[in-house]
Amino acid sequence: MPVTSREVHLVARPVGEPAPEDFSLEEVTVDDPGPGQVLVRNQWMSVDPYMRGRMNDVKSYVPPYRLGEPMEGGAVGVVTASGSDEVPVGTTVLHAAGWREYALLPADAVRAVDASLAPVQAYLGVLGMVGLTAYAGLTEIAPVREGDVVFVSGAAGAVGSLAGQIARHLGASRVVGSAGGPEKRRRLLEEFGFDAAIDYREGDLESQLAEAAPDGVDVYFDNVGGDHLRAAIAAMRQHGRIALCGAVSQYNATEPAPGPDNLFLAVGKRLTLRGFIVGDHGHLMKEYAQRASGWIASGGLRAEETVVEGIDHAVRAFLDMMRGANTGKMLVRLAS
Numbered sequence: 001m002p003v004t005s006r007e008v009h010l011v012a013r014p015v016g017e018p019a020p021e022d023f024s025l026e027e028v029t030v031d032d033p034g035p036g037q038v039l040v041r042n043q044w045m046s047v048d049p050y051m052r053g054r055m056n057d058v059k060s061y062v063p064p065y066r067l068g069e070p071m072e073g074g075a076v077g078v079v080t081a082s083g084s085d086e087v088p089v090g091t092t093v094l095h096a097a098g099w100r101e102y103a104l105l106p107a108d109a110v111r112a113v114d115a116s117l118a119p120v121q122a123y124l125g126v127l128g129m130v131g132l133t134a135y136a137g138l139t140e141i142a143p144v145r146e147g148d149v150v151f152v153s154g155a156a157g158a159v160g161s162l163a164g165q166i167a168r169h170l171g172a173s174r175v176v177g178s179a180g181g182p183e184k185r186r187r188l189l190e191e192f193g194f195d196a197a198i199d200y201r202e203g204d205l206e207s208q209l210a211e212a213a214p215d216g217v218d219v220y221f222d223n224v225g226g227d228h229l230r231a232a233i234a235a236m237r238q239h240g241r242i243a244l245c246g247a248v249s250q251y252n253a254t255e256p257a258p259g260p261d262n263l264f265l266a267v268g269k270r271l272t273l274r275g276f277i278v279g280d281h282g283h284l285m286k287e288y289a290q291r292a293s294g295w296i297a298s299g300g301l302r303a304e305e306t307v308v309e310g311i312d313h314a315v316r317a318f319l320d321m322m323r324g325a326n327t328g329k330m331l332v333r334l335a336s
């Protein structure tokens with residue numbers, strides 16, 4: 001039987017910060033799966049900063065969202081009807097058709113996940129791309145060595161909160177984080193095990209970082225860009241490594257943001273600045289999942305979530321995440 005589903009469409013390309021009017025919630029009928037297809041009832045969907053880039057009509061490493069069509073993004077759900085022997089009814093699957101209650105997909109576009117291993121939404125966070133991003137950044141891109149001082153920006157967010165903890169497991173002697181506001185600063189210190197924490201909204205970033213890392217920084221995991229990258233370059237030690245993961249401070253910018261004006265310091269300090277996209281590092285997933293499971297089991301990796309209920313609040317979840325309302329992974333629960 002066809003099902004009724006609600007889905008979020010992009011209806012206008014945002015200029016600057018997106019507004020609720022740039023999106024619409026549509027009710028649609030989703031057909032039964034044909035041969036080789038599955039119907040998935042989504043339980044959880046992810047909202048992520050990179051989605052802001054897909055709202056622009058520009059060429060990037062992922063294609064732009066199309067106007068008047070449902071947006072896409074990571075989701076986990078259960079197969080409720082199947083035209084595929086490989087993916088039977090009842091299978092919990094991970095896929096890229098979020099922003100909707102039901103998804104009709106080719107069976108080879110979903111990946112079965114083990115729902116007995118962890119709460120299923122973990123596959124959108126610590127046991128998924130988010131965790132792998134932190135791990136790849138600190139192992140392959142800007143490898144942490146025993147005794148290193150590591151600085152993480154966006155440190156109370158999904159990737160950042162894991163990166164700080166993973167840096168410690170990889171041998172960092174001091175881990176410094178920055179996030180917005182006193183409450184996030186407190187949580188970095190008391191809940192995520194950072195040695196020092198900066199509230200970037202309070203005063204000068206460069207002097208705060210100099211105080212938090214008086215001997216300088218060996219590895220900087222950059223989620224924020226802009227002033228954070230500038231301050232990190234100033235604080236880096238000789239042969240320091242910077243993983244350019246994201247630049248969330250610039251995603252709503254309406255003009256090209258200027259680069260750090262102290263980049264020349266990278267020459268004398270022999271720095272490495274390297275960008276990366278997690279999708280290129282899938283080969284690390286097995287190794288990461290094994291290590292992460294061990295860290296989680298021993299209480300050494302805390303995976304925080306901020307949960308918003310219902311597809312009708314999904315746009316708000318995205319907008320709030322971009323403004324910093326989340327600690328850890330921002331998720332939308334669509335069904336139980």
Ligand code: NAP
Nearest residue numbers: 049157158159179180223245246247248249276277278324
């Ligand atoms: P997140 O950190 O959970 O959420 C976004 C955070 O950005 C907010 O909580 C907010 O925290 C912070 N923020 C917003 N505006 C800011 C500003 N002007 N200055 C400083 N911080 C600001 O998101 P996430 O999914 O973990 O992503 C973090 C970064 O990793 C993003 O840049 C994302 O694009 C990147 N990423 C890259 C890859 C890759 O493959 N390279 C993969 C995943 C994610 P505060 O309250 O602290 O401001």
